[in-house]
Amino acid sequence: MAAEHAQHVIFGLSPIWVASILFVATYAVIVTEKINRAIVALIGAGLMVTLGVLNQEAAIRGIDFNTLGLLTGMMVIVAVSRRSGVFQYVAVWSAKRVQARPWGILVMLSLVTAVFSALLDNVTTVLLIAPVTLLITEELKISPYPLLFAEIFASNIGGTATLIGDPPNIMIGSAVGLSFNDFLLNLAPITPFILAATLGVIYLVWGRDMHATDEARERVMSFNEREAITDAPLLKQSLFVISLVVIGFVLAHPLHLEPATIAMAGAALLLLLTSLGSDAEEQSEKVHKSFGEVEWVTIFFFVGLFILVHGIENVGLLEILANRVVGLTGGDLTLTAMAVIWVSAVSSAIVDNIPFVATMIPMIKSMAPTFGGAENLTPLWWSLALGACLGGNGSLVGASANLIVAGFAERAGHRIDFLKFMALAFPLMLMSIVIASVYVYFRFL
Amino acid sequence: MTAKTIMSSDLVTVTSDVTVAEALLKMSKYQVHNIPVVDETDSFVGLFSLRRLAHELLPTAARLEAESFQMDIAFLSDQSDEFLQRLQEIGRKPVSELLEKKKKLRFCGPDTPIPRLLQLLSENPTSLPVVVVQGKRQKVVGMVSTWDVLTKIAVNLLPGVSGDEQGARED
Numbered sequence: 001m002a003a004e005h006a007q008h009v010i011f012g013l014s015p016i017w018v019a020s021i022l023f024v025a026t027y028a029v030i031v032t033e034k035i036n037r038a039i040v041a042l043i044g045a046g047l048m049v050t051l052g053v054l055n056q057e058a059a060i061r062g063i064d065f066n067t068l069g070l071l072t073g074m075m076v077i078v079a080v081s082r083r084s085g086v087f088q089y090v091a092v093w094s095a096k097r098v099q100a101r102p103w104g105i106l107v108m109l110s111l112v113t114a115v116f117s118a119l120l121d122n123v124t125t126v127l128l129i130a131p132v133t134l135l136i137t138e139e140l141k142i143s144p145y146p147l148l149f150a151e152i153f154a155s156n157i158g159g160t161a162t163l164i165g166d167p168p169n170i171m172i173g174s175a176v177g178l179s180f181n182d183f184l185l186n187l188a189p190i191t192p193f194i195l196a197a198t199l200g201v202i203y204l205v206w207g208r209d210m211h212a213t214d215e216a217r218e219r220v221m222s223f224n225e226r227e228a229i230t231d232a233p234l235l236k237q238s239l240f241v242i243s244l245v246v247i248g249f250v251l252a253h254p255l256h257l258e259p260a261t262i263a264m265a266g267a268a269l270l271l272l273l274t275s276l277g278s279d280a281e282e283q284s285e286k287v288h289k290s291f292g293e294v295e296w297v298t299i300f301f302f303v304g305l306f307i308l309v310h311g312i313e314n315v316g317l318l319e320i321l322a323n324r325v326v327g328l329t330g331g332d333l334t335l336t337a338m339a340v341i342w343v344s345a346v347s348s349a350i351v352d353n354i355p356f357v358a359t360m361i362p363m364i365k366s367m368a369p370t371f372g373g374a375e376n377l378t379p380l381w382w383s384l385a386l387g388a389c390l391g392g393n394g395s396l397v398g399a400s401a402n403l404i405v406a407g408f409a410e411r412a413g414h415r416i417d418f419l420k421f422m423a424l425a426f427p428l429m430l431m432s433i434v435i436a437s438v439y440v441y442f443r444f445l
Numbered sequence: 446m447t448a449k450t451i452m453s454s455d456l457v458t459v460t461s462d463v464t465v466a467e468a469l470l471k472m473s474k475y476q477v478h479n480i481p482v483v484d485e486t487d488s489f490v491g492l493f494s495l496r497r498l499a500h501e502l503l504p505t506a507a508r509l510e511a512e513s514f515q516m517d518i519a520f521l522s523d524q525s526d527e528f529l530q531r532l533q534e535i536g537r538k539p540v541s542e543l544l545e546k547k548k549k550l551r552f553c554g555p556d557t558p559i560p561r562l563l564q565l566l567s568e569n570p571t572s573l574p575v576v577v578v579q580g581k582r583q584k585v586v587g588m589v590s591t592w593d594v595l596t597k598i599a600v601n602l603l604p605g606v607s608g609d610e611q612g613a614r615e616d
Contacts, residue, residue: 085517092520131516134506219524227519412505 016315019053023312031351038297041304041355048311062310063303066174066260067167071302072294073263074164077245078124079293080270081238087116087128088228095136100220102142102210107199109133110150114158114195118165118188119246122155122401123295130408140216144414146206148405149421150199153393153428155401157195160389161188163249163259167298168357168388172381173259175361180249180259186382190439194390194432201428234274241270305358313362322366331370334445337383338437340364344387345433349394349426357388379444386436394429395422448562449555451597452577452587458483461490465543466536468493479574481585482540489552489576489583491544496571501535501543502528551575555586559598566591 013021026044030037049059094112098104109129116125129151137144159166163173163183173183229235245266252262271290275283312318329335340360347356364384368374392399396406396418406416457475459468461482472480472495479494500508504527507518535543551565553575565575566589574590 088517088520128516131506131509134509135504135516135518135521138504138506219522222522223520224522225520228517230517230519408509411509 015053016317018051019048019311019315020317022047022051022053023308023317026308027355030355036297037352038300038304041301041308043304045304045307045311048307053311054307054314058314059307059310062313063306064171064174066258067171068299068302069258069260070164070170070174070263071167072299073260073265073267074121075294076267076290077238077241077263077270078120079290080274081234081242082124082128083231084235084238085228085230086235086238087125088132089225090116091129091132091136092223092225092228096221096223096225100136100140100212100217102140102212103203103207105136105140106147106150106202106207106210109147110154110195110199113151113154114161114191117155117158117401118161118191119242120164122159122166122399123404125158126151126155126401126404130405134408134412134414136220138412139219140212142210142212144409144412145416146202146210148409148414148416149424150202152399152402152405152425153198153202154195156389156392156399157191157198157432159401160194160386161191164263166389166392167354169385170259171354171357171361172385175365176377176381178381179253181253183385184250186443187385190386190436193439194435197431197435198428201431205424237270237273241266241273244269301354302358305355309358309362312359318359318363319366322363325363326367326370333371333376333379334441336367336371337379337440337445340380341383341387341433341437341440344384345391345394345429348388348391349398349429351397353388353392353399357384360384360388379440382444383440386440387433390429390432390436393432394426396425398429446559446598447555448553448557448559448575448577448587448589451559451562451593452555452589453593454587456481456585456588458487458585459493459540460484461539461541463540464536465493465498465538465540468540469498469536479588479590481576481588482544483585486582487584489578489585491541492550492573492576493540493543494545494571494573496573497543497545498535502531545571545573549573552578552583553589555579562589563594566594 022044026040029035029040045059048054049056054062090112091109094108095105098108113125113129116129130148133147133151134144137147156166160169161183163169163178163180169183169187172178173180245262248257248262248266249259251257252259271287275286278286309318325339326336329339344353344356344360347353361384364377364380365374367380368377371377392402396402396416406421409416457471457477458481459471461484468480472478478496479492481492482490484490503518504521507516507521509516549569549571550573551569553562553565555577557565557577562575569575572591574588574593576585577587577589578584579586
């Protein structure tokens with residue numbers, strides 16, 4: 001480790017100061033959201049190397065390619081499969097199962113959103129569910145706000161449940177070596193309770209006053225969900241590959257495979273299946289389009305962040321901070337876990353949870369000696385995951401999925417007011433953290 | 446040959462205060478797909494098109510596009526009553542509220558050469574005509590559509606076809 005960073009003094013400052021200033025300055029610019037976050041992170045990372053805090057080799061070693069591979073693989077799978085119309089099919093189908101009653105639709109669409117968010121990424125889920133929601137509420141002549149509100153919560157709660165549901169989980173799982181099954185057994189069980197409690201409050205606030213005329217409901221009932229399937233062969237191929245990938249995640253650990261391998265292999269298989277029978281030009285067009293839909297901004301943002309965090313980790317800053325935290329909590333595991341979950345929740349509501357989690361991971365790792373070894377840190381990892389994922393519900397800027405929903409609502413003429421959203425969302429988020437804290441306390445401490 | 450040679454200069458225009466209903470009546474009377482909206486000095490304000498009308502008749506949620514991804518709405522049933530209702534609502538709006546987005550439009554001058562004009566026509570994603578404007582004040586002097594290219598250039602050059610078979614033009 002010691003050989004990785006330059007020992008010499010830079011601009012009259014020691015490496016620890018240069019790294020800290022760079023890190024804080026980069027995060028400050030990211031928070032202002034004036035410049036695209038990927039650009040900011042990459043410039044910060046570039047300076048870490050050019051100013052000599054890290055050499056290039058060390059910088060690349062800091063990048064977690066398992067996280068990047070898993071994200072990219074899943075993004076390709078989603079980019080291909082979403083063209084089949086399966087999201088619209090399921091949304092319309094579920095609305096009709098409850099005779100198009102407004103409250104029933106709210107519950108059904110929340111469940112659909114939660115399940116899709118757990119298995120695929122949140123952003124794609126809401127990107128495809130929100131327009132159908134707006135269409136259905138337009139036909140029912142009811143306000144879309146309660147449904148969109150519930151879907152935002154459902155996407156973040158659903159995402160908490162699995163390794164692949166939300167970027168913080170992917171990062172934690174990858175850095176700590178927690179498997180898909182670990183997440184399924186330890187985090188998933190509490191999510192239905194949190195979702196139920198959230199829907200309960202939403203019912204008390206809006207649910208009792210949601211009415212649609214019989215005529216309007218009849219219009220929704222006349223939707224033909226089968227027509228939503230735009231490409232039946234693609235649907236079959238997508239469902240086949242997604243099932244294989246999920247099975248792969250479950251079996252990955254015993255087979256000593258990393259999640260990125262599973263996701264990338266799944267992506268390649270799906271691209272192969274969809275390209276069979278096409279000529280060379282058509283194939284290259286399809287593959288190009290699918291790769292083009294990968295959110296490269298997010299991927300490069302991760303690259304920059306990993307390097308930045310590796311920089312401050314390397315100069316020993318994170319260890320100093322970790323010792324401070326341990327000092328404040330007196331080395332008590334319960335107190336530390338509670339501090340992690342609440343601080344994560346509140347900060348994730350205000351700022352992007354990805355840079356927060358990227359910083360917290362090495363910090364928590366360096367607490368291992370205090371708590372008697374890495375294996376005793378498990379409650380802290382679950383606290384971090386729960387806090388960071390659920391905290392995203394606290395405000396419109398808490399998670400990218402929230403912003404996507406707000407964007408749709410605004411263009412459809414139903415602007416979601418930042419403060420009005422927060423007035424209910426923040427307390428509801430705190431409620432979910434109370435439930436999560438109780439769960440962490442009794443299950444892991 | 447330049448834009449001036451083949452453009453339609455006998456334009457039907459409306460001012461921005463007329464309603465969509467009035468504009469549509471005028472368009473149907475003169476059989477045009479697109480109508481330039483101008484101010485009192487004939488300067489270009491915008492373009493109202495039947496393409497935009499078709500778009501506006503969709504339910505709001507079906508008009509949202511995200512990241513080049515548009516929702517497929519084949520599952521919607523026939524909704525002629527709502528369609529009529531939306532048409533009536535739209536008809537009352539001033540035409541200035543439903544102009545084509547600036548980025549969908551292509552402009553040229555009367556002296557623009559044909560190759561550049563063909564490029565503008567072929568890159569325009571919605572097959573709207575190219576608007577020919579003149580001077581600083583963007584005075585509308587004509588419009589060129591692919592139809593103009595066909596009827597005024599191509600037809601005369603095609604082997605074995607005489608120019609007088611040109612039918613009623615539309616644009």
